[in-house]
Amino acid sequence: MPEVDYQVGIDIGGTFTDVVLSATDGSSPFTAKTLTTALDPVEGVMNGLVSVLAQAGIRPQNVVRAVHATTLATNLILEKRGARVALVTTAGFGDIFQLGRNTRRGGEIYNVRYQRPQPLIPREMVVEVAERVAADGDVLVPLDGHGDLLARLRSLQPEAIAVSLLHSYLNPAHEQQVLALLNREMPGVYAVASAEIWPEAGEYERAVAAVVSAYVGPTFSSYARRLSSELASRGIPARLEIMASSGGVMPAEQIAQRAVYSIESGPAAGVIAARSLGQACAIGELISFDMGGTTAKASVIRQGEPAVTHEFRIGTDVNGAGMAGEIVRIPVIDLAEVGAGGGSIAWVDRGGMLQVGPRSAGASPGPACYGLGGQEPTVTDADVVLGYLSPDNPLGGHLAIDPAASRRVIEDKVARPLGLPVPDAAQAIHDLVNAKMGAAIRMVTIRRGIDPKDYTAVGFGGAGPAHIARVAQQFGIPAVIIPPSPGVRSAFGLLVSDLAFDFITTNLMDVATADPEVVELVFAKMEEQGLEALRMAGLAEAAFRLNRTVDVRILRQRHAIPVPVSAGVPGRQVIEEADARFRENYFTLFGIKPTEPCQLLNFRVRASGSPDKPAIARQAPRANAADQARKAAREAFFADAGGYVATAVYDRALLRAGDSFQGPAIVEEGDASTVCPPGYTAVVDPFLNLRIVQARLSPTGPAV
């Protein structure tokens, strides 16, 4: 029997660690969901890995690619467990974190007991060094010697050091000198320079990126090393790769040097999974919607590519709830996050208004229906009362559901205070959380000048499949897709990811006077670095891709818009393209055609390459035999069908390509429950995705 290569995706989330093992031919993948072992995440990973290897019955030697997404960096930040960091800044500018750029948001404005977040690092950990580079890159004050810099740093006993000097994005010489000194004189200490992480103008944001990298870097890199060696010791030959917030994957040892890049790694993997689904189904315009227990994330894929932004806040959501974090400027998939999910708690405020969240029952005590001590009604409880989740399909196979408990808490805490029947109260909770989910979608579509009606929504995560059709309905999105194994979909995304390296050069020039040769040089230098990084990662040259972007703005306006430009063309053409595309995009976004002269601000390059990925298995459609997968019928509540109606329940494991059925229907599988509302039709496509499509109004039947 010929040896088959396998690839493994490992996604560590707050509650569960998901592991997916797939053969290169894409045939039936193996999945495992194990509890995340917070103290030592490697343990949870190994548990999952052992499970999938055993299921597949293969030898570890056959695993040729291992890609990983982890919340480790985010957790270190949120739990304040990072390294003791010292920061080296230009003399006179050591107080930037004391001064802070954070602003109060939402409810914080009128909170008389507001406490601002602690500065990123304590003031005593900041060391100023005499040097100064001007805004044109000239050296005003040379870094002559370094005085007592080393002595002062040593006395602080840092575990990591961030160096962030003024205007280093233009002239990194001083930062590099300090870094070289630290590497020579304090070799055991993890040290990073801001311009190496992300060389863009903005002293505060660059320092944040450097400090965050230093803060999570030592733990992150030792974790990556340990996981790598653990994989090796189990006989797995693959080099560990880790997904970056940009949706590209980097070799573990490289991302460990700029650990801030790993922050949104899990959510990015979900979007990459949605992109791959779109490629298989030949759908270029998708909304990726990932709804779990405590948060939901929405993102947009246009022409097959996820939208990437260059600014995000750590640990916040679109409603401004949650921790008001620092802004980090690195490439990140444009995700909008709302702090609401299956575990969000519903309550009635003192004015008699129903609210959902921001509090969540989390994994413990969890929704009331799990009987783990939860006494507050959650979104999951509402879904149980509505009949969308069933006691016969315990989630994850082990959490039994008690519908009576759900009904009781909804009656006590919502229905009675609002004077509503219990099912109506449950429907209200369901609708309201869907409205909140809508805010996330609105953020990444309408706010960006995108009409969601032209998009198909992909729903995954534990709670996504039960909500996505209704969420999409708010926007007039007619079709949604639920991939197989929606609960571990992000781990699949890892298997279909590309390696990618991002670069930026800030170089302000007016379009009218921009020098084409300078533009060519700027791009050439970054592209050379990118290709070198891909070669180092061991990829074949044939698989390399270069993407160029220029940030353009109207002369004297502050806000710039990144626009893509062609690679491999003369500088003059790049400048013209940038200018023309900017004007088009501006019109799309704001409805005004700018006539003013424009400026080029930043030049960006993404160098990416595709390793071998599992093929996407395809099943030949059979004549509709959905009835064979029908396992039961139960009452489920649909307000637009007049209340509780008999609803068919299908077993997803038994559905085959070509099967189809009408809503109302519910499809159950191990890790999720999909709702196909009345007026919708579900079809199983050749990739075993469930496609749920709103029936058009037809003369024969009123659809809603």
Added chain:
Amino acid sequence: MTSPIRRELLRNALETVADEVGAVAARNAFSPYVNQRSNIATAFFTADARLIAQTRGGEFHCSALRVGLRYLLQQTPGAEMSEGDVFLLNDHFRGGIHPTDVMVLRPVFVDGALLFFHGSLMIVSDLGGISAAGLPGNATECFHEGVLFPGVRLFRAGEPCADIFRTITVNSRTPERVLGDVNAMVAAGHVAVTRFRELARQYGPETLLSLVDELIAYAERMARAAIEAIPDGSYQGSYLVEDDGIVPDKSYRVRVRVDVAGSDILVDLTGTDGQARGAVNSSYSQSLSGVMHALRYYLGPDVPMNEGLYNPVTTVFPLGSIVNPRFPAACNIRIGAVQAIIDSIWQGLSVVYPDMAQAPGGTPHSLIAAGQWPDSGDPWVLLTPHFGPGGARSTMDGVDCDPGAMFSGLQGAYGASLEVLEAEYPLRHEYFRVWADSGGPGRWRGGAALTKAVTFLVPADLTTRVVDRCRIPPAGLAGGRPGRGGGWIINEGRADEWRPRPKETNLPAAAGTTVTMFVSGGGGWGDPFEREAELVVRDVSDGFVTVEGARNDYGLVIDPVTGAVDDSPRRNRVKAGDS
């Protein structure tokens, strides 16, 4: 679907739309005040000018939109408006704030019927007047602050009114920028109209209007319940505006009486001093924003901000006073008066809510500079505002380097990126620091402020504009000491060092001139000698208090190297007090 649920869904939709519209305007703006952060007010109204919803940021401007729309409707009734009309209003005797705070108001028609209004307000780059950026410290009449537009059509039925655009252009030092700012608000208005039509389609116009009424009634119910909880009575407070920058050392007192009866509140400013010659007057709408801001802490910050919050509140702003001046008063430095209103209301209500009390904080300090680029001769205008921090609370310290009172939620103390400023203007920062010891000493310390030094590389006209609270710094309460009063130093540490007055306008400065700004710190709360030594030690290591400050203000001798504390000076003081 039941109506309370639809109402809540609509509330979510309205807030999302208001924030979206605000973000669109801010992203397109040219004014340096605006385009770093969302410092813009945008609001929706019913056809009869009742507030439906507004942005969460820029709230301290929102009453202006409501009052301005009412003036506009008196002058141009809705029946005379057509679809695509857009109006411009900045007249602070007709709802405005001061000339460079410009409103763009427009009717929203749905199927031919005028159902709503939308308005945006933001500070524009320059509209003339005696100094760049429309914030002259030495203005004595509105004409010194810019051109007034009393509610004129900017667009008629969708067509730009070229006359008005030309008028704006010739009256600005930075015509392109100011047009860009106005266009940003127009663009935001387009988005608002689209979204409202979508909502009207989704709900049906009649249902939408009745849900809006319900939402307003809901907010009123919440607000009235909160007022009921305040014991009936008359609560008084007062605070000073230090001077108007024109008449030396003459200060102005704002007096407020808050009468609570059942579920109604009367805020009466009768007894407030007469209007000033200088620009420290606050227009009617600006004073109203101050009152609503102060009350909102007590009426429930989570109540949706709409007409329902205004309904239980009655206000009296005596005409001809510093809080409602007569034509042609100048008003651009009004924030001192507005913060005085807020501090007075808080002071009054602290009797019933002692745990919500807080000491007064600093006001905005702005370094404004203008000049020409040496190579092109093109003008440049720089405006860098830094908002003052709040005072200490009765239960905890003030928030360091975080804008107090009505500016909370706006940009932090930091302001614009230093590297970006240096790349775009002919200047260099010498330092950018916490101003140690600026927070008023107390059992709870007032918020600390910042100091920065900027050198101009070319000749410039400098306006050192401090709103208020330098000479008479933010007061301490309950035995706390005042914050340290800020100010300016030119060429600090050089032979030609000098200190301009806090409201100096258009000082000619040679290339190489260094300007140092000190922002006033917030007032303290309670006896500083009762502050826990541990907190003082932490303040010293955080750089908010110096070793000298610890000794002089808190009676603690701290060894700067070891951090060891000797509190004998404190004991000495107590003994001295005993004897």
